[in-house]
Amino acid sequence: MTADALSLRLYVAGDGPNSREAIANLEAIRRDYLAVPCEVEIIDVFETPQRALEEGVLLTPMLVVERAGSREMIVGSLSEPGRVLARIGLGRGAGP
Numbered sequence: 001m002t003a004d005a006l007s008l009r010l011y012v013a014g015d016g017p018n019s020r021e022a023i024a025n026l027e028a029i030r031r032d033y034l035a036v037p038c039e040v041e042i043i044d045v046f047e048t049p050q051r052a053l054e055e056g057v058l059l060t061p062m063l064v065v066e067r068a069g070s071r072e073m074i075v076g077s078l079s080e081p082g083r084v085l086a087r088i089g090l091g092r093g094a095g096p
Contacts, residue, residue, distance in 0.1 A: 006038035006088070007066040011057045014046050018077060022061035025078035033085055 010026050012019035023042060030040060045052040045060055055064060056073070063074040065088045078084050085091055 005067070006034070006036055007064075008038055008040045009043055009055070009064040010041070011043050011045055011052055011055075011060050011062045011064065013060040014044060018061055019044075021077045021079070022063075025081075026063065029078060029081050029084055033081055034090070036090070 008026065008030070010022060012022060026040065030038060043051060045057065052058075057064070059075050061075070061077060063078060063084070065072040065074065067088065070089075072088055074084060074087050
C-alpha cells in the first residue's frame with residue numbers, strides 16, 4: 001500500500017438492512033468521491049468475531065480506515081458522504 005492509499009475495512013453483522021446499507025454507501029463513496037488508491041474489505045463479525053474483537057470493533061456497521069499511519073473508526077451506515085470524507089481527512093471529493 002502506498003503512502004496515500006487507504007485501507008477500508010467495513011465490519012458488518014450478517015446480511016441485515018443496516019449491513020446492506022453500509023456496504024452500498026461505502027461502494028458509492030468509493031466510486032463517487034475517492035480518487036486515491038484504496039483497498040476495501042467487508043468483514044462479517046458473525047463469521048470472524050475474533051478479528052473484530054482484536055481490532056476493537058464492538059458495534060456494527062463500523063468502518064476502520066487506515067492511511068499513512070493514522071487510524072479512524074466510523075460507526076453507522078455511512079449515509080453522509082461529506083462527514084465520512086471529513087473524518088478520514090479527505091474532505092468532499094478530495095483526491096491525491
